[in-house]
Amino acid sequence: MNLFDVSMPIHVGMTVYKNKPEKLPRLEVTSDFATQHVHETRICMDAHCGTHIDAPLHMLPGGKASETLAPNQLMRHCRVLDLTGVSGGIQTDDLLLQAIQTGEFLLFKTRNSWDEKFNSDFVYLTEDGARYLANIGVSGVGIDALGIERSQPDHPTHKILFQQGAYIIEGLRLRDVPPGTYQMIALPLALHGSDAAPARVVLTSMSNAN
């Protein structure tokens, strides 16, 4: 099995959104071998830390929470799009040539995948691009940045996608993944009541070449 782990490693020195220190994960050792027979750790982390799946509650008052992120809808085909030529925002024009179909789940591979640190100019999906994808009726989108949008008052990209029922995966690592079609397995923690859930996401090659 050819497997790509497209998840960000979670550790205390990892990249977090806008480098805000309060968003860093914290691992507290609650028991170690100096005084006990077992080693145990408690984790504190933002629901939006590392690779994660947003729930509509993140942006929509009264929106659905993380328990509605359904594994059977997140284990499916997806397509990794080569958008490494885009700088700034992904527009309709950047998507037109991709022959996107209703129901597709798209992962955007951009120049973000080469960023070693948080880049405040990360490539994102514009309101215009989100509206184009919502009109087609995609099942979900994923991006190799910690946000699907930036610097847009009122967060139209998130809202347009959520209102259409699309999933949003943020914090993917796609540098080593050739564009093409894959089997995606994106499993969020079974967290209830949150606006997002940290997730492990892997891609495996399809049996038929693309």
Add this chain to the structure above:
Amino acid sequence: MNLFDVSMPIHVGMTVYKNKPEKLPRLEVTSDFATQHVHETRICMDAHCGTHIDAPLHMLPGGKASETLAPNQLMRHCRVLDLTGVSGGIQTDDLLLQAIQTGEFLLFKTRNSWDEKFNSDFVYLTEDGARYLANIGVSGVGIDALGIERSQPDHPTHKILFQQGAYIIEGLRLRDVPPGTYQMIALPLALHGSDAAPARVVLTSMSNAN
């Protein structure tokens, strides 16, 4: 696709080991719509909360940490054993009739799966049973309790399994899963440096009946 989600929901009122309040997960809302445009949550939880995969560091000084829990070894066939007739500890005698093979990954379905609250008499794997499985050379074991062992000084069950290189999954929910062979997908968070990682675990039916 016939999919069984065998993960425990993670929420503030969930069952934790020995009902210790300090082991309860905590969800802190760090931003909501009363004052902000986004809803954000920070999670604090034990690495051994809910469904999780132990790393050798949990019991072995200098043992491997959670970053070594490898997705490609946790996406594989497994067999759900019917051990619902066992009370107390699972012994070699309970396993002899199961025709267990080298390399198998076994999930123990016991009467624990019907417990609504923490049961201090939960069914566990004895030292004797662990030694039997290690000698066969199983790849891993999973159980429908928050611990694979209990009331054994020095934790021999964990240590025997870890020393043999077997994975240990705890906190499964198997009540609705008929015994038999499945495709297991057990994806831990990509957590580095911890003695365990919370995981989402699903089972899908095999294309060939068993």
